[in-house]
Amino acid sequence: MAVVAVGQQQGAARPSSARHGQHHLQSLAFLVPGAILLLAIVIWPAIATIRYSFYNGSATKLVGLSNYKSLFSTADTLIALRNNVIWVVVFPFIVTVIGLVFAVLSERIRWATAFKTVIFLPIVFSVTASSLVFTQIFQLDPHVGVLNAIVQTVDEWFNPPGAYPLSAGQTAASLATSGVVAGPHGSLLSSKTVRAGETLRMGLTGVDPSTLSVLGARPARASSRAAGSITGLVWRDFSISNPSDITGIYPDEDGFPNLRLALLGPSGASVATTSTNAFGQFHFSNVAPGLFRVQIEASNFQPGFSGTFWLGPQSLTPTSNLSQTAQALLSVPLIDISMILAYLWIWAGFTMVVVAAGLAALDREVVEASHVDGATEWQTFRLVTIPMLAPVLTVVFVTMVINVLKIFDIVINLGIDSSQPGGQSSTLASDVYYLGFGGGVHTGLASALAVILFVLVVPAMLFNLKRISGR
Amino acid sequence: MTTTAIPEVAGPRAVSQTSSKMRRFLGRLRPSRMAINIVLGAIALFWLVPTISMLIISFRPAGLFEISGWWKVFTAPTQLTLQNYKELFTGGSSTALGGGVPSGLAPGSVLDSLRTSIEISVPATILVTLISSLTAYSIVFGRWRGRNAVFLTIVGLMVVPLQVALIPVADLYRDMGSLTGWNPFGTITGVVIFHVAFGLPFGVFLMRNFFTGIPTALIEAGRIDGAGEWTLFRRVVVPLGIAAAASLAIFQFIWVWNDLLVALVFLGGDPHVPLTLFLYDQERTLAANFWIISTGSMVSIVVPLIVFLAFQRHFVRGMLAGAVK
Numbered sequence: 001m002a003v004v005a006v007g008q009q010q011g012a013a014r015p016s017s018a019r020h021g022q023h024h025l026q027s028l029a030f031l032v033p034g035a036i037l038l039l040a041i042v043i044w045p046a047i048a049t050i051r052y053s054f055y056n057g058s059a060t061k062l063v064g065l066s067n068y069k070s071l072f073s074t075a076d077t078l079i080a081l082r083n084n085v086i087w088v089v090v091f092p093f094i095v096t097v098i099g100l101v102f103a104v105l106s107e108r109i110r111w112a113t114a115f116k117t118v119i120f121l122p123i124v125f126s127v128t129a130s131s132l133v134f135t136q137i138f139q140l141d142p143h144v145g146v147l148n149a150i151v152q153t154v155d156e157w158f159n160p161p162g163a164y165p166l167s168a169g170q171t172a173a174s175l176a177t178s179g180v181v182a183g184p185h186g187s188l189l190s191s192k193t194v195r196a197g198e199t200l201r202m203g204l205t206g207v208d209p210s211t212l213s214v215l216g217a218r219p220a221r222a223s224s225r226a227a228g229s230i231t232g233l234v235w236r237d238f239s240i241s242n243p244s245d246i247t248g249i250y251p252d253e254d255g256f257p258n259l260r261l262a263l264l265g266p267s268g269a270s271v272a273t274t275s276t277n278a279f280g281q282f283h284f285s286n287v288a289p290g291l292f293r294v295q296i297e298a299s300n301f302q303p304g305f306s307g308t309f310w311l312g313p314q315s316l317t318p319t320s321n322l323s324q325t326a327q328a329l330l331s332v333p334l335i336d337i338s339m340i341l342a343y344l345w346i347w348a349g350f351t352m353v354v355v356a357a358g359l360a361a362l363d364r365e366v367v368e369a370s371h372v373d374g375a376t377e378w379q380t381f382r383l384v385t386i387p388m389l390a391p392v393l394t395v396v397f398v399t400m401v402i403n404v405l406k407i408f409d410i411v412i413n414l415g416i417d418s419s420q421p422g423g424q425s426s427t428l429a430s431d432v433y434y435l436g437f438g439g440g441v442h443t444g445l446a447s448a449l450a451v452i453l454f455v456l457v458v459p460a461m462l463f464n465l466k467r468i469s470g471r
Numbered sequence: 472m473t474t475t476a477i478p479e480v481a482g483p484r485a486v487s488q489t490s491s492k493m494r495r496f497l498g499r500l501r502p503s504r505m506a507i508n509i510v511l512g513a514i515a516l517f518w519l520v521p522t523i524s525m526l527i528i529s530f531r532p533a534g535l536f537e538i539s540g541w542w543k544v545f546t547a548p549t550q551l552t553l554q555n556y557k558e559l560f561t562g563g564s565s566t567a568l569g570g571g572v573p574s575g576l577a578p579g580s581v582l583d584s585l586r587t588s589i590e591i592s593v594p595a596t597i598l599v600t601l602i603s604s605l606t607a608y609s610i611v612f613g614r615w616r617g618r619n620a621v622f623l624t625i626v627g628l629m630v631v632p633l634q635v636a637l638i639p640v641a642d643l644y645r646d647m648g649s650l651t652g653w654n655p656f657g658t659i660t661g662v663v664i665f666h667v668a669f670g671l672p673f674g675v676f677l678m679r680n681f682f683t684g685i686p687t688a689l690i691e692a693g694r695i696d697g698a699g700e701w702t703l704f705r706r707v708v709v710p711l712g713i714a715a716a717a718s719l720a721i722f723q724f725i726w727v728w729n730d731l732l733v734a735l736v737f738l739g740g741d742p743h744v745p746l747t748l749f750l751y752d753q754e755r756t757l758a759a760n761f762w763i764i765s766t767g768s769m770v771s772i773v774v775p776l777i778v779f780l781a782f783q784r785h786f787v788r789g790m791l792a793g794a795v796k
Contacts, residue, residue, distance in 0.1 A: 026699060026700035026701065027609045027613035028609065029700075030609035031605075031610075034602045034671055034675065037602065040668070041636060041643075041664060041668030041669070042669065045638075048638075048639035048642075102514070105511055115514075118515045119514075120787075121518075122521075122522075124779040125776075126731065126746075126750075126772070127729065128768075129750060132764055132765065133521040133765075133768065134521065136525075149542070353791070354790070402630050412751075413754065416754065433634070436637055436736075446638060450635045453635070454635050457630050457632055461629075461631075469619075
């Protein structure tokens with residue numbers, strides 16, 4: 001970067017030794033403020049932390065390796081380590097690939113600068129502010145959280161909810177009061193069998209009156225018999241005026257409109273379907289001889305999508321039969337994935353910009369030559385561009401590994417209830433904070449965790465040193 | 472720095488040689504070019520959704536938050552209001568539109584946090600830029616032995632997690648308090664010192680890389696003419712290095728402005744906290760009052776947003792130079 005265009009002044013004579021010594025001291029003095037700060041606030045404290053890690057909770061008594069032993073024998077640290085592993089395995093790779101794709105594609109558009117600014121912008125926001133935005137995006141209630149609103153829309157496209165969606169914990173069978181019994185697969189069946197010319201009454205309850213009024217329900221009316229037909233009524237079998245009578249029909253009892261019904265033949269197979277009217281009445285005509293039952297189909301009670309708890313601790317991997325240690329190690333909580341999505345939004349701009357700078361520095365003639373030689377776009381990308389970009393991609397990847405090893409801000413903001421030590425989204429860095437400063441302070445354990453974090457960063461440090469000293 | 476060489480521009484000769492093939496090639500590409508425009512347009516819109524949602528929530532009446540999603544604003548655009556901003560800045564009043572939901576904020580707390588953020592970020596930025604430049608000058612133009620070792624040590628420090636230093640530095644600050652009567656723990660100064668120290672490795676790295684591009688002969692000539700090191704630093708190196716210093720300063724400013732951890736450790740529980748900590752506290756205590764927290768988030772991003780848009784190129788250059796922090 002930035003080679004300064006200044007006239008070379010070659011051939012200057014060496015300064016006299018006296019002056020030289022003076023310059024020597026002065027330039028050494030320039031080092032003093034930086035050296036003091038680095039020694040006092042970075043280097044010495046890092047060493048002190050290593051020392052503290054062998055002391056007890058209040059840093060008064062040497063306890064040897066017991067902090068490390070207790071860290072590795074509790075599930076809390078294993079959970080934090082597991083989360084760090086999830087972050088390191090998933091995030092750097094994906095964010096590097098996204099950055100590469102964005103950088104390559106944006107070379108093809110005229111509005112690349114605008115595109116890059118849009119993608120890059122989130123880096124400028126604090127992770128705290130971004131986390132607050134994502135808390136809303138991930139809200140459980142589909143009325144508030146846009147992600148669940150989208151999932152709801154798609155879900156209801158494929159699984160339309162019934163007219164009488166069950167609320168949480170409710171079963172279709174619990175709605176039955178009179179003349180109805182539980183049927184197969186969450187449906188309801190008339191308790192009596194009927195033949196043509198007979199009529200049925202099926203009483204249900206446990207449905208909100210407002211649900212009925214929205215559907216245009218009218219006061220229930222008993223069906224009259226009709227020759228060759230099976231008729232009947234499905235109604236809200238609960239009267240405020242006569243709460244104890246569960247068979248009579250009262251004026252304050254509404255019919256169940258729009259219920260999908262099926263007529264089941266003697267073999268149990270459906271022979272006809274119909275729906276109830278506003279009074280709750282139904283009518284199967286031209287019924288063959290024999291005994292039938294009326295089924296209220298399960299689809300009437302199909303509940304709608306009520307939201308995924310994106311920031312919840314539920315595991316994406318099945319771990320219910322495992323021991324506590326194995327659970328701590330092997331579960332992948334959904335909140336980790338949600339946080340990674342939010343973090344991708346924040347950091348993709350960074351990887352894109354660095355990779356784009358790398359692309360701009362590539363020797364275009366090589367790329368063009370491969371086109372001229374008949375390579376396809378994909379071949380050129382895979383066999384020419386990627387290998388030439390490899391050093392840049394490595395730097396980006398390592399930078400992101402370091403970043404997520406220290407992952408903290410997004411964890412304590414998005415995992416506000418699950419980032420405490422032992423919480424499903426806790427990480428090494430969040431544990432260091434909580435154990436060191438967040439109540440129940442244990443200097444020894446917090447320091448041991450910080451040392452573990454430091455050790456994990458050492459390979460990245462060596463990578464940087466090798467890269468920078470080599471040029 | 473590996474990534475910033477200026478791209479080779481193909482000469483006219485190369486273009487004419489390959490133009491027919493290129494034209495055929497581009498012809499094959501044209502439909503996919505349109506597809507790329509569409510895909511990237513969709514991605515850009517998608518990327519804007521979180522920011523736009525925060526913006527809209529901050530302008531919607533508080534009472535609507537629980538009832539309908541922010542995207543409903545596109546079907547009912549008249550419902551926008553400045554009430555949340557009034558509420559945020561005046562605080563305490565419980566007369567918000569749409570149902571009078573009390574925000575639970577202390578009066579003036581946002582303004583106080585805004586001031587605290589500035590009081591932390593500005594000195595930390597100036598000090599990091601100045602001290603990094605001095606250190607880098609000494610490493611590049613000094614004549615003492617072991618300069619390279621010192622530089623590599625500093626490069627090594629770039630990735631040290633600041634968690635490693637929190638507990639001992641907190642102790643150090645308290646010890647200073649009992650020895651000298653002045654305890655930086657819980658003060659803005661304490662936070663600034665910590666930020667400056669942890670900003671130095673990157674700052675020195677960036678400035679040193681820039682200074683190595685300045686011909687040593689220029690400095691030597693100045694020395695022969697009798698200029699002191701301070702004069703050379705001020706009159707020669709600083710004017711030449713101002714672009715790099717700007718990159719560093721903007722990068723550092725946004726970094727410090729957005730910090731949560733250091734503020735949380737050294738200022739947690741203090742009445743004067745920076746915006747990030749203010750938001751974090753609000754989120755924990757008023758988790759349901761998202762409209763007011765969204766409004767606070769908008770306030771918190773305004774300053775870095777202005778700085779970024781004004782000095783975008785410098786910021787990106789700083790980020791590219793040290794793609795290692």
